[in-house]
Amino acid sequence: MALGRARLVQPSQPNVDMRPLPHAEVEGEVARLNVALTAARDELHQLRGKLHGALAREVGEFIDAHSLMLEDPELTTGLYDLVRKGHYRASAALQMQRDRLAAAFDALDDPYLRSRREDIDHVIGRVQAVLARDTTPAERQIASRVGSVLVGDSVAPAELAHLTEIGVLGVITTGGSALSHSAILARSMRLPMVVGAHEALKHLSDDDLVLVDGSHGEVIVHPTAQDLARYRQYQREQARGAEALLRLKHAPTQTADGMEIRLYANAEMAADIVQARALGAVGVGLYRTEFLFLQRRELPDEEEQFTAYRDVVLGMGGLPVTIRTLDLGADKADSTGLTLSREPNPALGVRGIRLSMAHRGLFTTQLRAILRAANFGRVRIMVPMVTTCEEVVETRALIDACARELRSSGHEITDHFEFGAMIEVPAAAIALPALIRHLDFIAIGTNDLTQYTLAVDRGNDALASLYDPLHPAVLKLLAQTIATAHRSRKQVTLCGEMAGEPRYTALLLALGLTSFSMHPTSLLEVRQELAKCDRGSLRRQGSGLLRAQTRKGIQRILERMQG
Amino acid sequence: MLERDITISNKLGLHARASAKLVQLLQGFKCNAFLVYRGREINAKSIMGVMMLAAGIGSTITLRTDGDDEERAMNEMAALFERKFDEGA
Numbered sequence: 262m263a264l265g266r267a268r269l270v271q272p273s274q275p276n277v278d279m280r281p282l283p284h285a286e287v288e289g290e291v292a293r294l295n296v297a298l299t300a301a302r303d304e305l306h307q308l309r310g311k312l313h314g315a316l317a318r319e320v321g322e323f324i325d326a327h328s329l330m331l332e333d334p335e336l337t338t339g340l341y342d343l344v345r346k347g348h349y350r351a352s353a354a355l356q357m358q359r360d361r362l363a364a365a366f367d368a369l370d371d372p373y374l375r376s377r378r379e380d381i382d383h384v385i386g387r388v389q390a391v392l393a394r395d396t397t398p399a400e401r402q403i404a405s406r407v408g409s410v411l412v413g414d415s416v417a418p419a420e421l422a423h424l425t426e427i428g429v430l431g432v433i434t435t436g437g438s439a440l441s442h443s444a445i446l447a448r449s450m451r452l453p454m455v456v457g458a459h460e461a462l463k464h465l466s467d468d469d470l471v472l473v474d475g476s477h478g479e480v481i482v483h484p485t486a487q488d489l490a491r492y493r494q495y496q497r498e499q500a501r502g503a504e505a506l507l508r509l510k511h512a513p514t515q516t517a518d519g520m521e522i523r524l525y526a527n528a529e530m531a532a533d534i535v536q537a538r539a540l541g542a543v544g545v546g547l548y549r550t551e552f553l554f555l556q557r558r559e560l561p562d563e564e565e566q567f568t569a570y571r572d573v574v575l576g577m578g579g580l581p582v583t584i585r586t587l588d589l590g591a592d593k594a595d596s597t598g599l600t601l602s603r604e605p606n607p608a609l610g611v612r613g614i615r616l617s618m619a620h621r622g623l624f625t626t627q628l629r630a631i632l633r634a635a636n637f638g639r640v641r642i643m644v645p646m647v648t649t650c651e652e653v654v655e656t657r658a659l660i661d662a663c664a665r666e667l668r669s670s671g672h673e674i675t676d677h678f679e680f681g682a683m684i685e686v687p688a689a690a691i692a693l694p695a696l697i698r699h700l701d702f703i704a705i706g707t708n709d710l711t712q713y714t715l716a717v718d719r720g721n722d723a724l725a726s727l728y729d730p731l732h733p734a735v736l737k738l739l740a741q742t743i744a745t746a747h748r749s750r751k752q753v754t755l756c757g758e759m760a761g762e763p764r765y766t767a768l769l770l771a772l773g774l775t776s777f778s779m780h781p782t783s784l785l786e787v788r789q790e791l792a793k794c795d796r797g798s799l800r801r802q803g804s805g806l807l808r809a810q811t812r813k814g815i816q817r818i819l820e821r822m823q824g
Numbered sequence: 825m826l827e828r829d830i831t832i833s834n835k836l837g838l839h840a841r842a843s844a845k846l847v848q849l850l851q852g853f854k855c856n857a858f859l860v861y862r863g864r865e866i867n868a869k870s871i872m873g874v875m876m877l878a879a880g881i882g883s884t885i886t887l888r889t890d891g892d893d894e895e896r897a898m899n900e901m902a903a904l905f906e907r908k909f910d911e912g913a
Contacts, residue, residue: 326844326871335872365876377875380840558852607907 262476262495263410263431263453264484267469269462270413277356282348290344294351297391298340302331304387320446327417330384336362352392359385383417410471412461421446431473433461433480447475455480506785510541514788516770517795524788525583525778527756534576536781541788544581544639546704546778547756548573550627551589560623566630574638581639583704583754583778584631585683586624588613588645608718613646613683614656621659628663632674641679643704648688653699656680683756685709690738693745703746704778707757711735730759731815733807736772740807743773754778766790767822771803793824825890826898834908837880840871842909847871849904855891857901868901 282290305328309321330336336358343354362381410431411424421443424432430453437443437456447454453475465471465482472481472488481488514522525546526537537545553561553569561569574582590604590612604610617624631642644656657680664674684690685706697703711730712719719728729735739755746753754776759765761779763786769777770791777787802821809815834842850857850869857868859877866873868887879885887905889898904910 322841322844325848326840329844329847329871330840333870333872335867335870362872362876366878377840380875 262492263473264489264492265408265410265430265471265473267412267433267465267467267471267482268409268429269465269467270411277352278350279353280350282344282350284348287345287348290351291341293392294340294344294354297351297388298331298337300391301384301388302328304391305331323417326380327384327387330380331388336384352389355385355389355392379415383420386417387420410473412465412471414462416443421450421452424452431455431471431475433458433465433471433473435459435461506789509785509788509792510539512541512788512792514541514543514791516791517793518797520775520796522770522791523754523776524784525754525756525776526781526784527761527778528573528781531572531576533781534573537784538577538580540781540784542580542781542784544583545573545577546583546754546776547643548582548584550585550587554587554589560626563626563630563633566627567633570631570634570640571637574634574640577638579638581641581679583641583643583681584634585643585645586614586627586631587617589616608712614644614652615646617644618652618655625659625663628660629667632660632664632667632678633672635675635678636673639677641681641702643681643683643702645683645706646686646709647682647684647696648686648692650692650695650699653682653696657699683709684742685713687714687738690742693742694749697745697749697751700751702752702754703742705739705742705753705755705757707735707739707755707759710738710757714738729812730757730765731768731812731819733810733815736815737807739769740772747773752776761787763787763790764819764823767794767799768803768806768819770794770796771799771806771822825888826894828887828898828902829884830887830902830905831884832879832881832905834911835881836911837883838874838877840875842911843871843874845909846874846901846904849900850897853889853891853893853897855889855894855897857897858888858890860886860888 305324309324309328339358339361340351340354343349343357344351347354349357359381363378366378366381409429410433411429412433413435415434415436416424416432421432432447432452432454434443434454434456435458444454444456453473455473455475455478457478458480461480469482470484472484472492473479474481484492514524516522523543524541525544526533526540526542527547527549528534528537528545529549529552534545548570550566550570553566570582570584573584590607590610611619617627628642631640634640642660644652647653660680667674679701681700681702681704682689682696683706684693684703686709689696690705690710693703707730708719711717711728711732714735715727715729715732717724717727743753753774755769755774756778759769760777761783763783766777766787767790779787799822803818806815806818809818832838836842838846847869858865859868859874859879860866861877861879861883864877865888866877868874877885887898887901889895889901891897
């Protein structure tokens, strides 16, 4: 929820100065344009770095496209020409270039050209915004945006981060849907946003006081005293919530009935490690190694991998780090030529451990690097996409062979590493009693387990309603997997998106889970949720969980568990 | 110089994200790369050019590479089209 003054953004009304430039100012204007283009690119780059998880993939692709457009001579050469040869100001040149490109798209016979025009508008608009920022009247305009609620037709995903930085409290758009990239991004940034408010521009004027309730999709114009009281109540709760969360930083993680729960972090970047430690994670439950292999032409050698792994291990200062071996498949763009690009069905193809097994040299290089890093702390090696005992046994043998080789060539290699597997294919979950005998620990990957159990591609929007980690079949596999691990006295951690979602915390606890791994930003919220859970009452309330047949039935039990 | 005809099979054709993937892929190659469609030839390393080609699903375009690593560039480019730009659907 946010309360602020409405600030209407009418479509395409950049502050364009069409007066010709005096000759002496041309090179200065070229420099201004250059700075604005660079700044716009930097903003996109920074924004890209802030995204993680599914957002990084989806919104990231848009941002990549927009970055490339800003770098494209097709766009920039024309701009510089307009300033240098036509003596136009930078803002005018941008506007003309936009019109020229839009006209070119209009001339095309393509039903999807409108989305391309939007891309052009977003890119040009971003540069216009940067240009406007370095002039004084615009600075006043920005200052006036502090405490404001932006009202417009649409807002680009990339624009949102900038808006919050300049103090925008909420956003109302006439178009868009709750599932649009902007809406998803706003949610993850906790920026109140209401989309599809078709009449908003008609009913609102600048400086109208508006209350935006993002969680209920409600916009209140000229809120009453009663509305304002509700807002103050909300603010107090938020403030208390934030304080309570911060106090939790160094609190032990336990349930209301005193059971200690282990919260690990999923990590990829150095920043994740710093955050994981600051927020009290007991280790890294999933360290993804794909980033070392993506977007490059040469495979990383043993030294490079070793350095990366060692730094993470050192960063965690003796806490366990679970390194997952390469989890690439034809579904992930890879430029090293490693993945088979012609697979008709990449999700069921050569990926994860299958890819590693097919490229022994690659696999041993990675295993050697991990083993060497294990000397610097506590390392656990984990393999993805396992379906058979043979894969597990062979990998274990390969690890031992690598260790022997390293030792004989003079490396000191510790014996203290654990070996585990991701359980993310139904076959592995069902055959777990046999598999687990060869493993020291397991980690459940609920994203893939759900996708494979339900035969639903989680990237396919048309099937979004079928992708449901609460499906009775998925819950049964989860319960069974956790129980098998407990019986075998092996640690089981859950490291899919579910683990980091507080609304599933009680459910997972009821299924017997005591070890969670999640993006570091979720650690405190899950810890807070755990402290509310009493396992005795969860057992009672959740007793029908595995017998429930329908989504509704499961949902009801879930609500009961959450009190 | 190599040439190969290919039919666009992803739902949205050469929209911004697909174009970005193509351009990013080609940035790693030294050779020149072009797309030819309805008599127009555009630089495949320019995202604006690729987007403006307006080749939607079902249209057949010609891929052209010319330079040192033209064969590998051609194969990877064709593979990206065949994978429907990893769009999943």
